[in-house]
């Protein structure tokens with residue numbers, strides 16, 4: 005298709021990948037980001053081969069290798085005894101099977117390499133302090149409306165404005181938000197504060213009654229990342245930056261293995277963040293003739309498969325390919341959506357389901373459930389093997 009004027013709401017991981025993919029194909033791109041400065045929260049994010057391949061295609065392989073950790077495997081352990089119930093081989097096995105490694109990376113590092121990538125392609129691409137409130141569309145063009153009362157017109161608008169997307173609200177309508185009953189703690193701890201034998205270069209999910217936590221290393225093993233997901237009845241804020249009393253964190257993990265206690269005892273007590281995990285049912289139509297969604301704006305998902313950012317990144321790559329192969333924007337958006345709806349809904353639904361598996365109360369029942377499901381095999385067969393750069397679009 006001819007060169008398009010593309011507008012993107014949101015400079016998160018998804019919006020930046022879409023921007024870079026489109027700039028590299030010769031389109032003009034402007035991102036409108038509500039924040040006053042670019043950045044990400046101080047936590048980790050896991051990237052499997054299905055998204056790493058897209059990052060490679062943007063020239064980010066060396067940058068990824070420099071700042072990330074490549075875990076040997078992903079271990080699922082019982083919360084009190086530490087018994088290994090299941091493992092997914094990563095490192096060479098993941099790369100051999102799926103064409104790229106599995107990475108653990110600091111969100112700020114991934115975000116800043118994507119910002120650098122976009123700005124190298126167009127230094128004026130990103131406008132900060134630009135909150136998008138909605139859009140107006142005709143057959144010929146789409147205008148994005150900004151909070152300062154101005155509007156900007158172009159050929160295509162992409163809503164990559166996250167879980168509370170203003171663009172989604174206009175396309176899909178206000179979808180009800182269901183509190184899942186899960187909250188998420190996020191913490192990081194410098195390596196030197198932890199016992200030397202705390203954990204190899206692996207990822208671990210410790211699973212217990214109505215609670216689990218995910219552990220992995222960041223920045224070459226300098227920083228330890230902890231995400232804890234206990235069940236809690238009361239609804240809480242969805243913000244990522246809400247700090248909570250350390251004593252509540254300790255209480256949530258009372259009775260857990262001494263290694264978990266050692267991690268919680270080493271954290272800065274005023275740096276324990278907790279927020280609510282909400283669910284929205286997947287929708288099947290997130291596009292109009294000239295406007296579409298990607299990432300959390302299109303398909304917010306629980307973090308239990310560690311795939312929300314991966315599928316946001318996949319979206320950007322597939323959308324760029326759909327535009328390339330179509331005669332006009334309407335056809336391209338239909339092609340993009342048609343090819344993303346089932347896969348992303350599966351990620352959303354299976355993520356929700358995995359919460360149940362990780363939280364089984366009885367030890368024997370949990371052991372049997374892991375054995376029976378064999379999630380290493382499952383994920384290899386449908387999740388990690390997807391290649392957004394080559395999957396046939398039909």
Ligand SMILES: Cc1cc2nc3c(=O)[nH]c(=O)nc-3n(C[C@H](O)[C@H](O)[C@H](O)COP(=O)(O)OP(=O)(O)OC[C@H]3O[C@@H](n4cnc5c(N)ncnc54)[C@H](O)[C@@H]3O)c2cc1C
Pocket residue numbers: 013014015016017018019036037038039048049050051134135136137164165166167168169170188190231298299300301305306307310311312313314315316
């Ligand atoms: C605890 C936890 C752990 C996770 N772990 C993983 C993991 O290991 N691997 C993984 O792949 N995923 C993980 N995820 C999911 C992942 O974080 C998200 O799916 C991903 O960040 C979505 O990216 P996005 O670009 O769609 O949205 P966001 O990252 O939310 O970016 C949206 C951007 O839009 C901006 N914005 C919002 N509204 C407006 C507006 N009105 N106007 C202009 N700008 C706006 C925001 O400021 C932001 O910059 C995890 C999530 C949680 C909660």
